[in-house]
Amino acid sequence: MAKMFLYQLLAFMTVALALAHDIANDALNKRDKRNLLVRSKRRWVLSTFELTEEDPGPFPKLVTQMFNDHMDMLKNNRKFRLTGNGVTEEPLGLFYIHEDGSVYVTKSIDREKYPLFNIKFDILDKETGIPVDRTLAFDVKIKDINDNAPTFEETIMTGEIPENLQEGYLPVQLKPTDTDEENTVNSTVSVKVVSQTPAEPKISVKYVEGSKMNQLAFTGCFDYDKEKSYVVEIEAKDHGTPALSSTATVILKVTDSNTHPPVFKNNTYKTEIKEMESDKEILRVAVTDGDTPNTPGWRAVYTIVKGNEDGNYKIVTDPKTNEGVLTVIKGKDFERTTLTNVVIAVKNEEPLFVCNSGRAKAMTASPITANVTVKVIDVNDPPVFVKKVTDVYEKGGNETRNCAL
Numbered sequence: 001m002a003k004m005f006l007y008q009l010l011a012f013m014t015v016a017l018a019l020a021h022d023i024a025n026d027a028l029n030k031r032d033k034r035n036l037l038v039r040s041k042r043r044w045v046l047s048t049f050e051l052t053e054e055d056p057g058p059f060p061k062l063v064t065q066m067f068n069d070h071m072d073m074l075k076n077n078r079k080f081r082l083t084g085n086g087v088t089e090e091p092l093g094l095f096y097i098h099e100d101g102s103v104y105v106t107k108s109i110d111r112e113k114y115p116l117f118n119i120k121f122d123i124l125d126k127e128t129g130i131p132v133d134r135t136l137a138f139d140v141k142i143k144d145i146n147d148n149a150p151t152f153e154e155t156i157m158t159g160e161i162p163e164n165l166q167e168g169y170l171p172v173q174l175k176p177t178d179t180d181e182e183n184t185v186n187s188t189v190s191v192k193v194v195s196q197t198p199a200e201p202k203i204s205v206k207y208v209e210g211s212k213m214n215q216l217a218f219t220g221c222f223d224y225d226k227e228k229s230y231v232v233e234i235e236a237k238d239h240g241t242p243a244l245s246s247t248a249t250v251i252l253k254v255t256d257s258n259t260h261p262p263v264f265k266n267n268t269y270k271t272e273i274k275e276m277e278s279d280k281e282i283l284r285v286a287v288t289d290g291d292t293p294n295t296p297g298w299r300a301v302y303t304i305v306k307g308n309e310d311g312n313y314k315i316v317t318d319p320k321t322n323e324g325v326l327t328v329i330k331g332k333d334f335e336r337t338t339l340t341n342v343v344i345a346v347k348n349e350e351p352l353f354v355c356n357s358g359r360a361k362a363m364t365a366s367p368i369t370a371n372v373t374v375k376v377i378d379v380n381d382p383p384v385f386v387k388k389v390t391d392v393y394e395k396g397g398n399e400t401r402n403c404a405l
Contacts (some may be wrong), residue, residue: 048139053111054147059104063140066101066121079126084137085117095119095140111142112179144181146240150189152176152248159250163224164257164353164360167201170216172250174205176236186240194233194247201358203232216250221355224256225290258297258350260290264370272375276331283326284318285370287346293322296350300324305369307342313374315344332376342372 049064066080080101086094091114097103117140122131152174159172180186191205191214201220208215216232230252237245264287271283291297302315302324312330317323324344332340345367352363 048141050141050143051105051109052143053109053145055108057108059108060096060106061104063095063103063105064138066097066103077126078132079124081122081124082119083122084119086114086140087119097121105140109142111144111181112148114142115181116141144184144186146180146186146238146242146244148179148186149244149246150176150178150187150236150238151246152234152236155248157248157250158253160253160255161222162255162257163222163259164362165222166360167219167221168217169206170203170218170252172216172252174214174216174234174236174248175212176214176246178238180238180240184240186238188239189236190239191234191236194235196230196232198227198230203230205234220358221360222254223355224254224259224292227254229253256292256295256297258291258348258352259354260297261352261365261368262287262289262298262300262346262348263368264346267370269370269372270375271326271372272377273328273332274377275379278328278331281325281327282374283372284321285324285326285344285372287322287324289322289348291348297348298322299349300346301349303345303367305343305345305367307340307372307374312340313342326372328374338376338378340374340376342374343369344372345369 051063055061079099080097082088082095082097082103086092087096093106094109095103095105095117118137119140120135120137122135123133124131157172159170161170174191176189176191178187178189191207193204193216196203201218201222203216203218205214206217207213232250232252234248234250235245236247237243264285266285269283269285273280273282285302287300289298289300299319300317300322302317304313304315307313310330312328312332313326314329315324315326318325324346326342326344346369347365347367352365353360354363355361
């Protein structure tokens, strides 16, 4: 009987101990669960990570390992989630995270398209999917390599330059661009002339301070009669390693300026007018000019410099023939003047220039003149009374009569 009681007591105690153990385990599991969902004061250690653009792989490639001092406690009850650029936003699927917290990149990246990725990071309760901490973020910066050559906006550029341009800047601006990272050697560009045809005058590239722009310049003179166009090859090269470059071609067209003065075909001319004749063309004079026709350096401007003190004549340019047209505008009296010597001068609309010691210089030349002898021809003037009224007296008888003739 006593032995039976002892067995029953032992069984009761075993059940009680087992029940107590189960209750204790259940309480511990609930406490662990509660601790998992409480926001920790400790934060994930995040930073900016760097990848080199155009990395050849192999892929997937480890970017970083996410870690925390609660990793062991959370190991079986958490999962990770990434969102943002390169994950859930374009470019999609570029980054992913493994269940152990390792972040991977799946392919190479072009920095000129995607220089920086901002990725959001969450740790979730594996059962509920609820974040156990606030959303954090990390950046992935793409490190630039020199994979882009500087380029010009146009590979062929054209410009016009007057022959009499003073040495200095040419009207051609050069602004190459390089899409590599700004303010680095990869995007720092130098521009120079590689070749030019013909070789003179010397053309170079000058940097325009404060403008981030280069401009063609030259020293010397252009000569339209010798060379009417120039071909200049320009190179833009960056300072990266290895240095990359590209070229462009500039075609310059030289326009004619006044390098040849007009010259009268004859030094002396003769013409005649009838006395008192007016408003009539009496002479045309012509010049030769070595400059391009119908340009300011070719068109003639005529003036009377002597022999027109009374304002009897004027001279103008015929725009079609470039001749000087001499006209009498106020008649001359033969009885007063029979011959008149008129001196006319000619110049161009544009000032004459010369290349002196390798530099273009405007020139003030003595006027080129010609002499015109104008003969006044006498005409048969009608007779005139010296007096319009003459008194005549007649005497007859005792009366004297006055008659006006």
